[in-house]
Amino acid sequence: MTRTAIIAGQGRLALILAHRMPDAPVFALEGFAPEMKAGSFRLERLIPFLDHLAEIGVTRVLFAGAVQRPKLDPEAFDPATAQLVPRMLTAIRSGDDAALRALLDIFEESGLGVVGVQDVAPDLIPAMGVLCGEPDAQHKTDAARASEILESTGPLDIGQGVVVARGLCLALETLPGTEAMLDFVARHGSGGGVFYKAPKAGQDRRVDLPTIGPDTIDQAVAARLAGIAWQAGGVILLDRDETIRRAEAAGLFLWAR
Known part of the structure; x- marks a missing residue:
């Protein structure tokens, strides 16, 4: 069974998609919450967040909305996510596209598919x-x-x-x-x-x-x-x-x- 979670950024896109997908849980990066009810997560605790998605039956994620690069707190990393720090920093230094690609790779390596707006709402x-x-x-x-x-x-x-x-x-x-x-x-x-x-x-x-x-x-x-x-x-x-x-x-x- 496929269950999609919306990873929401700022702007109206996440809200529009959430209305179309009422059964999809919505999460937002802490500090960049959209104008809607959403759970939150931090990049410093990315692995526990991915584990949580698996626990609630999420099989794929849909990113929707704008997010700026967050400031990372070195003391907030859990041990599992801390192992990703060199990889994340290398990607961030290479620009926004590289950082996004690295993030998508991490989600996919955790067994989550990544879909785009064109896959769920092509009319947009x-x-x-x-x-x-x-x-x-x-x-x-x-x-x-x-x-x-x-x-x-x-x-x-x-x-x-x-x-x-x-x-x-x-x-x-x-x-x-x-x-x-x-x-x-x-x-x-x-x-x-x-x-x-x-x-x-x-x-x-x-x-x-x-x-x-x-x-x-x-x-x-x-x-x-x-x-x-x-x-x-x-x-x-x-x-x-x-x-x-x-x-x-x-x-x-x-x-x-």
């Missing part, structure tokens, strides 16, 4: 097509340029978003995230650009897929952008109807490219 990941509005020739050129930029920066583990206007890169998403990037564009851009999102090249798509939702529309409007484009099949769209409604009201296009 739009296929190719324009959802509203209509990108013109310049917008399509800018989106293509943005895609090239992310393909180049992906191996550097920098970010999943970029803004391009008239062929020029206005901003690249880094550690502070999408909101900080679009705020920069709002203050320094002249308007009319395209915000583009895509997973990093080589990224494990079971975790950390980029996400777009109603708040993204509000931020794009404040930045005076023409629209939002993303890699079809590679980006999660939250609250689809409300996101499209806000985009239409603001005159923005939404395009899964």
Whole structure:
């Protein structure tokens, strides 16, 4: 029998999935709890947590939501998890993608399968097509340029978003995230650009897929952008109807490219 546990991060994704999977237990990394009821665990006690999942019959896990790198307390490690410290530190020093891959490996080595949003809620990941509005020739050129930029920066583990206007890169998403990037564009851009999102090249798509939702529309409007484009099949769209409604009201296009 398959039983899935949701490993929740911040944001609405975990809440949406929990509503769809009412029998799934929900856990969150201590300090990054979502806006919902969830059990908590610490990386310093990862092995006891994995043992607990096995005890309650969990056979696979689904990671959902954003999590920043936690500060680790050397005195909080249990003996079993402490043996993983060299491996964990090596992965963390190599970047977010390497750290996530190492974490997934540990879960799988404990006998737990790891599934992605595309496996349990594929409708949250739009296929190719324009959802509203209509990108013109310049917008399509800018989106293509943005895609090239992310393909180049992906191996550097920098970010999943970029803004391009008239062929020029206005901003690249880094550690502070999408909101900080679009705020920069709002203050320094002249308007009319395209915000583009895509997973990093080589990224494990079971975790950390980029996400777009109603708040993204509000931020794009404040930045005076023409629209939002993303890699079809590679980006999660939250609250689809409300996101499209806000985009239409603001005159923005939404395009899964």
